[in-house]
Amino acid sequence: MKKQVLFQVETPYREALDVTAYQFGGEEKSVAVVGALRGNEIQQMYTCALLIRTLKRLEEEHRLSSACGILVVPCVNHFSMNIGRRFWAVDNTDINRMFPGYSGGETTQRIAASLFEVISPYQYGIQFASFYLPGDFLPHCRMMDTGYQNLQDAADFGLPYIILRKPQPYDTTTLNYNWQIWNTSAVSLYTKETDCVDEATALQAVNATLRFLSKRGFLLDPPTECALPNIVQEEQLITVLSQAGGIFVRKHVPGDQVARGEVLAEVLDTGTAEIKSQVLAPAGGQVFFSHKAQLIGEHEVAFRLI
Amino acid sequence: MLETIVSVQLPVGEHLMIQKNRFTPLTSIPACKRICVVTGIHGDELEGQYTAWKLAAILNQHQEQLRGIVDIYPALNPLGINSICRGIPLCDLDMNRIFPGHSDGPVSEFVAHQIIKDLSGADVCVDIHASNIFLRELPQVRVSQEMADTLVPLAGYLNMDFIWINASATVLESTLAHSLNSTGTPTLVVEMGVGMRITQSYGDQLLDGIFSLMAHLGIWAGEVPDVRTPIISTDGNVSFANANTSGIFLPTVSHLAQVQKGDPLGLVVNPLTGETCETVFSPASGLLFTLREYPVVYNGSLIARVLGDTP
Ligand SMILES: [Zn+2]
Numbered sequence: 001m002k003k004q005v006l007f008q009v010e011t012p013y014r015e016a017l018d019v020t021a022y023q024f025g026g027e028e029k030s031v032a033v034v035g036a037l038r039g040n041e042i043q044q045m046y047t048c049a050l051l052i053r054t055l056k057r058l059e060e061e062h063r064l065s066s067a068c069g070i071l072v073v074p075c076v077n078h079f080s081m082n083i084g085r086r087f088w089a090v091d092n093t094d095i096n097r098m099f100p101g102y103s104g105g106e107t108t109q110r111i112a113a114s115l116f117e118v119i120s121p122y123q124y125g126i127q128f129a130s131f132y133l134p135g136d137f138l139p140h141c142r143m144m145d146t147g148y149q150n151l152q153d154a155a156d157f158g159l160p161y162i163i164l165r166k167p168q169p170y171d172t173t174t175l176n177y178n179w180q181i182w183n184t185s186a187v188s189l190y191t192k193e194t195d196c197v198d199e200a201t202a203l204q205a206v207n208a209t210l211r212f213l214s215k216r217g218f219l220l221d222p223p224t225e226c227a228l229p230n231i232v233q234e235e236q237l238i239t240v241l242s243q244a245g246g247i248f249v250r251k252h253v254p255g256d257q258v259a260r261g262e263v264l265a266e267v268l269d270t271g272t273a274e275i276k277s278q279v280l281a282p283a284g285g286q287v288f289f290s291h292k293a294q295l296i297g298e299h300e301v302a303f304r305l306i
Numbered sequence: 307m308l309e310t311i312v313s314v315q316l317p318v319g320e321h322l323m324i325q326k327n328r329f330t331p332l333t334s335i336p337a338c339k340r341i342c343v344v345t346g347i348h349g350d351e352l353e354g355q356y357t358a359w360k361l362a363a364i365l366n367q368h369q370e371q372l373r374g375i376v377d378i379y380p381a382l383n384p385l386g387i388n389s390i391c392r393g394i395p396l397c398d399l400d401m402n403r404i405f406p407g408h409s410d411g412p413v414s415e416f417v418a419h420q421i422i423k424d425l426s427g428a429d430v431c432v433d434i435h436a437s438n439i440f441l442r443e444l445p446q447v448r449v450s451q452e453m454a455d456t457l458v459p460l461a462g463y464l465n466m467d468f469i470w471i472n473a474s475a476t477v478l479e480s481t482l483a484h485s486l487n488s489t490g491t492p493t494l495v496v497e498m499g500v501g502m503r504i505t506q507s508y509g510d511q512l513l514d515g516i517f518s519l520m521a522h523l524g525i526w527a528g529e530v531p532d533v534r535t536p537i538i539s540t541d542g543n544v545s546f547a548n549a550n551t552s553g554i555f556l557p558t559v560s561h562l563a564q565v566q567k568g569d570p571l572g573l574v575v576n577p578l579t580g581e582t583c584e585t586v587f588s589p590a591s592g593l594l595f596t597l598r599e600y601p602v603v604y605n606g607s608l609i610a611r612v613l614g615d616t617p
Binding site: 009010012013086087090091092097104106108109110132169170172173244245270271295296298300301 | 316317318322392398411416438478546553607608
């Protein structure tokens, strides 16, 4: 394992932000893994850290192929993480909306450019990512439907679901999208949590990554067998909106099978604790996403079902 | 007449509401035209608040001069303005990156969808921004390249100093202006002044422009002042100066100065050591139309934009 500072960002009155990578195997640019781009992506950073710990051991045991090079960047934005901010703490810009970056531009464009210069030559790109809506997910792989995607790459992670997303204009500056456009096969892995650590799904993401490495021959162990994943277009997910604002009491969590008409959650009046509204399943299926915060407003995405 | 165009319950006993004030002619005029003046998508941009107030105040007094409909939306992001937050406080998103929205989406997208529904079909829409807290801007209209033929003639009435024709970037397709322009509602984006402050002289200048545009459209029958002739330029004539070190920026020129290429624009200094980290130089000769207002800068922070002299 080689630890190296990829680049540095100087800011007034603070130590420079050192963006650090951990490198395994040879010089080959095979797989790049990126963790926290946002200051609240603690689970994503932790998942990278677990992966680094595992790869270090596998490398010491000579179980990594010498024909591969793996680079893992656990955290790009501890500048914001250390002071409890989600986006770049000065101008509130999102590094994951700045790709491919611009080396002559604003600070976060420069950060994106410096990072992208290092990671864009890699054959495969893996991002441990978070969603902009707060809530719990079933662990899954996500790919942009740009026409360049290779579904087999996502399938080889062995997670039960692959979500294919048609890019919207605001997706065109994300890391995942730009990796694909610049010829890296890019997969984003979503686990249950963002701002706190969920050990079980972090391990699941690490194991999925190891499985992918085995499938590509980068890890010499044989891959574990998995069931075939379900491929779902994002627009096929059924969105269930809240009909009222109040205290959100969840009756089902991601992974649960629910029947049509079943009560997924109740919204309680904040003054009387009486049930103000029931969130009902419009169809039978599996809960894929659920709102998690204890308060909910009207017209929020309470659940998504597969 | 006050109208609520969208209202959703917040968790505890309150609604998120977006309101407009509609002014109509004293006697109804069939097939009359409509102008929408919107501002406050970015909660830290307040320049438009003055213009909205003064426009409403004049229309309250002189409804007899109206020959069409004026809709004023002072706060498209009311929670943001209320709480000094640039984005939408509920989700921290830039509201100007979620249009056209979605009727079945989360609340931010639903709100965007309702806004578009209400504005669509207007004869012209003016979307007033105020740069941000970091930069001070000359009063200007920003127009995308593909809409220039339609919008530049309308922008000429707005009494702004500068019309900047921007190359289009895909990400900007999520803005309010793009969503409206691409569906047939001509929308002019005004940028002027600086975030979190009001420059009343700029507001008055724009107000004259709005009345002149209304007169052109046949919405206003009252007197209108003469408007200035703007400089019209594409990206090719605009040069940028960014900081390449971090520290405190101290300008050595004033906003709107005429500068020569290579002139010093300011210093980036280190108050701890007493060092000057960097002198920032003008990248071109011309008008310093954008200047850094917020003193703390990082490597990459935009310091100035210069509109080059045409040879
Ligand atoms: Zn703005």
